[in-house]
Amino acid sequence: MVLYLLNFLGSAAAAGLVTLFYERAGFLIFLLCAPIAVVLYELYHFYVQKYEQAEKHIQELNKLYLQTIEVLASAVDAKDPYTHGHIRRVQAYAEKLAVHLGVEGKNQMLAIQAGALLHDIGKIAIPEYILNKPTVLTETEYEKMKIHPVVGANMLSTIEFPYPLVPMVKSHHERWDGNGYPDGLKGEEIPLNARILSLVDCYDALTTNRPYRSPMSREEVIQFFRRESGRAYDPAVVQAFIDHLEEIEEAGKSVVIPTGGIWGISENSSASTGNVRKLEKAQPTLAYSKALNAGPEVQRELYSVFEFARADFQCLRPAEIFSFMGGKLQALVGFDAAVFYEADLTRGVVVAAHVAGAATENLLGLSLGLEQKLTGWVAANNQALCNLPPFPDFLNCDEPRPDFKISAIAPLNRHGEVFGAISLYRRDAAKFTDEETKNSAAWRSLPLKRRFCWRNVIRTMPNLICLAILSPPFPMVFSCI
Structure with missing residues (x-):
């Protein structure tokens, strides 16, 4: 849009200058200078086309980049039988909440989109029996679980992301009161996008079926986050979340989880019914x-x-x-x-x-x-x-x-x-x-x-x-x- 506006203003200014030059210099000099103007215009048009092609190429690369991130994140999402579709719902919740908190800048929003997908990538290092345990973790198991933000951050730090992704992934289990992990950050020491991710990550867990409990109702969710406001979560983030909870819920419901996932699983059905991969035929x-x-x-x-x-x-x-x-x-x-x-x-x-x-x-x-x-x-x-x-x-x-x-x-x-x-x-x-x-x-x-x-x-x-x-x-x- 900005490019078209500049193109229009530049063309209008050029037309004005040509008219002024014709009136002051006369027809003969104008005729002699016309080829130069034509060459300059063609060069300008050529570079505009190149710019548009480069912009389109960058957009396609960004799209491919995000799709690659989604496939990588799906590897973790598929490990946990209780959370199929979790990362995409969290992404939708985080984007909607970030808008209501006034998060600005393309890079910040891209960081939230990618961070929501990759926040649990470190769970690749966690044994499956811990991820799949339906009861309370033991102290030893909990200590093993606590390493996943650091593992994820270390994995992602080897990639030069053009936006602040690594701090978000590393800090998404920090608490507002400083009792979180891995670094014990407190208050605004925690990046805003990590504070957003922490809340919506918990929200999806509370509203998802688990073996040890049923999902919470909206009223129970609101009561929970009000109790934890100022303790686990940023009070400003909690208030924005509660004020716009209905919109955030709708954002999660509108998420389309692609079928035919990386394991041949229809993740959409897995999320709702727990169905698993179908083999064509047993071969005994x-x-x-x-x-x-x-x-x-x-x-x-x-x-x-x-x-x-x-x-x-x-x-x-x-x-x-x-x-x-x-x-x-x-x-x-x-x-x-x-x-x-x-x-x-x-x-x-x-x-x-x-x-x-x-x-x-x-x-x-x-x-x-x-x-x-x-x-x-x-x-x-x-x-x-x-x-x-x-x-x-x-x-x-x-x-x-x-x-x-x-x-x-x-x-x-x-x-x-x-x-x-x-x-x-x-x-x-x-x-x-x-x-x-x-x-x-x-x-x-x-x-x-x-x-x-x-x-x-x-x-x-x-x-x-x-x-x-x-x-x-x-x-x-x-x-x-």
Whole structure:
């Protein structure tokens, strides 16, 4: 716009000078000087075109630069199963709040846009079991989590950003009262864009479903930030946030999360339903080949399953199917108890319909609220959890409570809708190695939302058993359900 205005003013001034020169110098001298004027005009026009091309090229590079940043940030966003779409929502919130706080300058806004995307890039250095833990972190785990702003800042400092990005990423966990990390900055020592990011980052966490709590309402959010104003957050930023909360909420709702993410995940659906990557087709051929060459005990087990699968199971009740599955799994997978939960939507609970293994009396009939505890959260959000302490599930159990140390929980689907969950529990937490933990993390990306009916369960049992025999116990068990 400025270029066009200057072009117009320059052309008008040139026309005025030409007219004045013609009147003062006469026609002959004007005619002799005309070629020089034409050459100068063409040179001017040439350089204007070059400038416009360079400006367009810079805009395209900036767009490509931001897209590259988004892909990099998506690597972290995809690591955490609870926060798909988090970085893009935070970006929308931060931009809107920055406008209301009067942040000016193109570089400052670009820093906020990029910083919102990259603020958690340092979480690449954090173990997945800490990122995915649904309960309160231990002191040691919290100390490990606290390194991510420094790691992120160090990573980004190797790149010469044309705007102040690194201080924003490093300081987004500082507190207004000086009790934050990593540097204990206080008050206005904290960069303004980091103060903005800190608040909207917390806001998205408070309004997102987590295994250990439901999202806060608008009134609860306002009360929370008023309590923390002057303690964790800049009072001016808090006031602007509360004054314009409705607009900020709308900015987050309007965010379009691209489908087909870097892991082949539709992040839009992941954010809302917890669906995970769909594999085209299971390929158990290798497992079958190994199983058929295995010892006679395994072959007898497979034969009994195939014989069982030939029967007509339409007459079987869910409890009978659960009993069969539990019995077969118990013989092949290293767990101490398997609990099959059915959802009762009228009461808003999941109920333990069948228990295989230990603690049957304590667990049978156990009722957990949807969105509550671990299994209730899995059933409500259609998302698996693995390698987690299961004690929240047992808070309502009669004494003595089960002493299981670790769990793996997956939703059960019927016609595309979750109707329950299956939970496996182990007493010996030491059985999980680092490699098993990695496999467990990969397990949640396996197809869990397959249409569930009793006949299909039995048809897939040979797959399940073969894979259970020849694979690490937990990661593959639920992929066939």
